[in-house]
Amino acid sequence: MxxxxxxxxxxxxxxxxxxxxxxxxxxxxxxxxxxxxxxxGQVEVIFLNVGQGDAILIQQGNYQILVDGGADDTVLYELAKYLPWYDKTIEKVVLTHPHADHINGLLLVLKNYTVGEVYYNPVEYPNLAYEYLKDTYNDILVEIKSGDVLEYEDIYGVALYPFEGEKIQEKNVNNSSVVMLFVLNGYKVLLMGDAEAELEEKLLDYTFLEGIDILKAGHHCSRTSSSISFLSFTQPTVAVCMCGIGNSLGHPHYETLEKFEKMNVQYFVTYRDGNIRFRF
Known part of the structure; x- marks a missing residue:
């Protein structure tokens, strides 16, 4: 027993x-x-449908760059569709300018994710969210200027604007937007923030902007952006309009869409096409 x-x-x-x-x-x-x-594994860029606002995710592996965050918490729901569920870190964030439809969602991203650095153009602008960002996250804020590079594997991003040493702030804060060119596995993606024609004109000396693959058109495809001279110079294959359905500003303006059609530029609109994803 x-x-x-x-x-x-x-x-x-x-x-x-x-x-x-x-x-x-x-x-x-x-x-x-x-x-x-x-x-x-592949590098990808996703233009997130966050309503009337911008939020652009660039990622490869477990490395992410987020450009703007939209106007509300929609960005959190959209990010969750594409980030690995276990990855709660976003390495780089870029704030193009402090309008509510670009910054408000970023504050929620900062609360819900660990963010390495936030690149921004330190313009003067009366916005409580902007003041909160500067007061609360000062330790990770980095002033960006032309020539600054964000690089990881097949991701190469370079700031084109603001110009280094430029002291006079534009009265229209849209034209103080950070402009970024990303080369993703050889494909050129130009992110214009809310830049309008006046800022576009400043970029016409950059010969490497000829032959853009994807243009995130400035100011939600407003008639004040995407001038004929700029489109002729950059010759984009694809344009993306980031705007919300029924928005009070009427974006995208028909004049801009007509220019795209005239110049044989295929265009997407986030409120119509949803999240717009390109892999390279």
Missing amino acids: KNTTTTLKILKELLFRNILNILFFLLAIFFVVILKKTEI
Whole structure:
């Protein structure tokens, strides 16, 4: 009887150890296979449908750059569709300018994610959200200027505006927008913020802007942006209009869409097409 009891104990211990080994094995498979599948191997850019506002996600692997955040918490729901569920870090954030439809959502991103650095143009502008950003996140704010680079694997981003040493602030804060050119695995993606024709004109000396693959058109495809001279110079293949359905400003303006059609530029509108995703 004693030998039988001892044998049963040994069998129970062996069974328990085997169960543990099987569980550890399955867990290892989960981390190696499942998590690997959720990583983004290719570089991609996603123009998030956040209503009347901008929010653009660029990512590769577990590395993310977020340009603007829209007007509200919609950005959080859209980001969750594309970021790996276990990744709560966004390495770089760019605020193009402090209008509510670009900054408000970013504050919520900063509360819900660990953010490495926030690049911005320190213009003067009366906005409580902007003041909160400067007061609360001063330790991760980085003043951006032309020539600054954001780089990771197949992602190469360079700031084109604001120009270094430019001291006079534009009265129209749209024309103080940070303008970024990203080269993603060889494809050129130009992000114009809310830049209007006056700022576009300042960029016409950059010969490397000829032949843009994707243009995030300035100011939600307003008639005040995407001038004929700028479109002729950059010759984009695709344009993206980021705006909300039924917005009070009437974006995208028909004049801008007519220019795209005249110049054979395929265009997408976030309120019509939803999130617009390109992989390279």
